[in-house]
């Protein structure tokens with residue numbers, strides 16, 4: 367669990383507690399029955415639900431603001447462009463970036479990583495060079511690098527994790543060497559909940575002149591991210607994991623790196639001038655935003671971030687810590703249940719397996735109780751292999767979840783054991 | 789009976805706990821793997837053919853209760869039958885798990901025998917692939933000369 371002290375420091379510690387019932391009222395989807403039971407939504411690591419404000423923003427955009435941006439002199443185009451660029455400013459503040467030009471809109475974490483691979487990777491990583499990742503990466507932070515290795519002849523190095531699901535920091539420090547051209551590491555593991563000591567990881571790499579990409583997909587909904595304090599070189603996130611829409615995400619990159627990188631895709635908006643002889647590219651951030659972007663979802667992502675900041679990431683962290691502590695105790699003490707991922711520093715993700723029941727059967731029976739969890743490998747097959755399980759059941763909590771819902775989950779697991787006479 | 793109890797009937801739980809013909813075959817005539825990339829369920833089906841007849845059948849692998857019980861029940865259903873009969877049974881079984889007991893005609897229900905216990909799967913669309921995984925592997929093994937991997941992602 368996160369230590370309260372570092373958390374408070376990082377968050378500025380307002381210490382106020384959440385009025386969870388009031389907040390739940392902001393999320394229309396939560397108030398429904400599934401198979402006749404009240405929905406208990408515990409699949410927040412896969413995607414989070416959207417507050418009414420975000421839904422309203424999308425509706426308002428299409429009803430009142432829709433136009434193509436950066437290319438019209440008419441009223442609506444100027445309005446849409448204004449809203450779009452205003453959101454870039456919000457994201458700059460949310461991540462504490464130095465400059466709005468360092469904020470690139472992409473489809474999500476996956477596209478952000480692929481952009482860095484295609485643009486930075488292809489230009490700066492060559493045969494014999496090494497890329498360091500960890501054994502707890504999501505497939506989206508493994509496969510792009512494997513493709514680059516195939517193409518360029520570079521080598522992927524993987525930092526192992528221990529039995530609690532924590533990064534082996536000593537092994538990491540031994541792996542980084544003069545051949546290392548990039549460290550690409552997850553901040554919070556989606557299948558284990560582990561919070562990596564990312565600042566230390568970055569500092570170590572920087573001391574050897576190696577840039578670091580942080581996969582922040584799971585981080586933004588649980589803790590305050592400050593890219594300048596972390597000093598990361600790239601940071602990627604997905605809007606849908608932080609109460610925003612699907613199909614929109616952010617790549618943050620340090621200005622000097624983005625400037626040194628070639629365009630990722632080519633088309634409209636990313637050019638300054640085109641002739642058949644020569645095309646000059648637009649300046650940052652447009653160099654990396656070819657074509658008509660996802661304007662509506664960008665603006666709605668801004669609303670989501672406003673919402674999260676109003677609730678307060680410090681209070682969110684405290685509440686989620688309580689949920690995690692309670693769930694760990696309740697579910698961890700059930701006979702025949704094994705927790706997968708018991709790191710000292712953990713976000714509100716609880717992965718578990720039952721001795722005699724496969725995760726899918728657990729998921730099906732819990733679903734009949736109205737409880738939505740994720741079962742499977744969570745796009746982290748190497749993590750499953752590391753723990754010797756084919757799949758886990760994963761309950762992941764957001765600030766709108768309650769202790770009472772964890773009781774429903776606990777009873778549901780007992781029901782699974784009953785059905786299987788386990 | 790609730791749909792959960794309908795799905796996890798005693799017979800299915802029994803086949804899951806004590807799968808029949810769950811063993812490696814040293815010299816199979818045909819062999820195929822069934823793999824569901826979505827959940828990682830993975831089975832190998834071994835066949836010993838005598839002409840057109842499945843003389844012996846076995847399986848090995850790991851998966852959920854539904855996929856394992858289905859594999860086990862399949863082996864008991866196709867042992868000793870002709871290739872064409874096994875294929876026909878697969879079609880009937882597939883109809884059963886996708887459309888449920890109501891869709892099956894009486895003759896089919898009789899022919900399916902204990903496989904009918906898996907009819908409850910039709911209420912759980914996400915689990916139909918689990919129930920049919922071993923059958924896809926069997927189909928792949930019967931159809932091919934060489935061993936191959938069959939996935940349920942078609």
Ligand SMILES: Cc1ncc(COP(=O)(O)O)c(C=O)c1O
Pocket residue numbers: 411412473474475476477504506507552554555556581583584604745
């Ligand atoms: C840690 C981590 N990285 C990357 C991703 C990929 O995010 P997206 O599918 O939104 O691109 C996810 C989402 O599942 C994740 O949890």
